Amino acid sequence: MKRIFVCLAALLVFAASAHAAGIIVPAEERYSPYTGVLPACDDPGVLSTISDRFAQKETEFWNSSIRLAGFDRVREIGYRANGVAYIPRRYCVARSVDGDGKFRPVIYNIGEDLGMIGWGYGVEWCVIGLDRNHAYEPACSVLRPFAARYLGQAALRARY
Template identity: 50%
Template sequence: MRIASLAAAALLAASVLPASAATLLEKNFWLSGPNYDGILPRCDDPAVTGKIATRFADKEADYWNSALTIERFDRHHQIAYSPWGRSFIPRRFCSARVLTSDGHYRRVSYSIAEDTGWLGATWGVEWCVDGTDRNLAYAPNCKMARP
């Protein structure tokens, strides 16, 4: 009981103290900053397009009760690479045309970013297929998925 009350008092005291900046020791050893390589897959890499197609099908089935899938990618092109400068997370912005299972060609805008994948251990991808952004996460017309 005594240990629990001491722990509670210490937690309360720590929560009312103002936040302070990192010390010189913390800056030198623990807060060294990002160490990015800037090595990202190309826009037409099958691992990237496969991840987009799989996640698109999962999203359509799970959230929208739809059987819509991406059948094929073509016309890949890079829009920008790290457009905000070297001090930001390296990102490759791409666009491509996809054929969806309903027979329509649509544009997909996507970005491949370093250390944004599973546990920050690999690259990640964010994407938006025109005409299927039903929750308007990248509205208007997937514009927010581009630089």
């Protein structure tokens, strides 16, 4: 009887230590699995979402007529860069041109199941220099992968 009790106690101790170690379960294996399939950075639907929402924000909140006319130099800077235990995200950067011909860097990420009421992909974006409410400060770095947040802003501005 004592052996059974000792074995059960040891089993509970080992189970508790394994739980405390924080075993990482990939997001695809959870009760609500993710597929990890996201649109590309240069997907027309993603870029039009950014343009439309930017125009709406500038008109409604800032009484401005600035519009994003197009994008170039679109590239991916990370995919699931924060780890497999988090919601799948694709991190992107592009250069936008507005109606006045000014070029501005745009940082955005595309997240799985972050659309309206958790259906479809969601896009979070920030135009450097036009984050007037400072939601993604400094210089929109909050939308970058965690490791890339501390890279020099001058290098980004020089490139885009």
